[in-house]
Amino acid sequence: MGLADDLAEEKLHTIRKGVLNKILILDVERIPGITQQYWWDRGDLKNRYIHYETVLRAPRTTILCAKWYDSDEVIQLAEWDKGGRKRFLKRVHSLMKQADIIVGHNVDGADLPWLAGDLHIEGRLPPLPPIKSVDTLKVLRKVFKGGAPFKSLDAFCQIVGIPSKTDRxxxxxxxxxxxxxxxxxxERLTAYCVGDVLATQALYDWCRPYIPNHPALFVEGKDKMVTCHRCGHDTKPIPRRYVANIMSYSMRQCVECGGYSRISIEPERLSIVRSV
Incomplete structure (x- = not known):
């Protein structure tokens, strides 16, 4: 039984079939940079500033693995594929520009900025269209803070019982x-990256009820006012009200993930659904 089969057995809050948004789960691997260092004693190397003139090799992304949320296939791209690095960057760019939402663990702090440098500075490729992101590391930090002292992808997956990394x-x-x-x-490093993508999707599903600012998901033929914007499933009204500083709002709860939303009805604007 493989990692994907193990993940399928977990009780996770999956997105409803028929959601129109294109959601891309993404992870990258990189090679570190190399720089010259001139020093008189070891203390000179502490917090040493790296000057551009001393760089022998800049760090760069060498592997990108990704999967569309509603597909079982994991896309595997590497700079050593046919066509070399130039074609690799073009394929990454083409893949990313199809996405409405990109999901990853520390994707806002690492993967996306790294890729921006690779694609637009090195590759001279045009800007990507606006893409929303969901960073599962940010979710853990915001919601659990010190209550989850171990927030790495591997550690947290082990804690909550999600099959995670099989390598380092x-x-x-x-x-x-x-x-x-x-x-x-x-092959080993690509397989490692594939495992991270599968584990990230499972963690994303586990985190779903705790993502109040999740980009809205739309289901064809469904009223967006009464569907969960986190997972696309139906919601039900609940007697509890959300109390703000001046007024209170009626609330709904998702029947699948359990996430809450508030219904804001104000004379100045149309009704909208907001997370809580």
Missing amino acids: YDREAMERAVTEKSIEDR
Whole structure:
């Protein structure tokens, strides 16, 4: 039984079939940069500023694995594929511009800024259209804070019972994959990245009730006022009201993920659904 089969057995809050948004789960692997260092004693190296003139190799993304939320296929792209790095960046750009929402663990702090540099500065590719992101690390930090002292993808998945990583990132393996063209290391690192994508989707489903600012999901033929914007399932009215500083609002709860939303009806604007 593989990791994907294990994830399917977990009780997670999956998105309703028929959601129109294109959701891309994404993870990247990189090779570190190399710089020259001149020093008189070891203390000179502490917090040493890196000057551009001393850079021998800039860090760069070498592997990107991703899957559309509603597909079982994991897309595997690498700079050593046919066509080389130039084609790799174009394929990544083409994939990302199809997405409405990109999901990842620390995707806002790492993957997306890294890719922006690779695609637009190095690759000279045009800007991507506006894309919403859901960063599961931000969700854990905001909701649980010190209540979840271990927030890495691997650690938190283990804590909540989600099958997670079966390997670790190996810098030396990446060096061999790039400089020595080691097939074994390339396959190993790509498989590691695939595992992160599968674990990220499962964590995303687990986190769903705790994402009040999730981008709205739309289901064809369904009233967006009474469907859950987190998962697209139906919601039901509840007697509890959301109390703000000046007024209170009626509330609904998702019948699948259990997330809450408030119905805001004000004379100055149309009714909208807001998370709580």
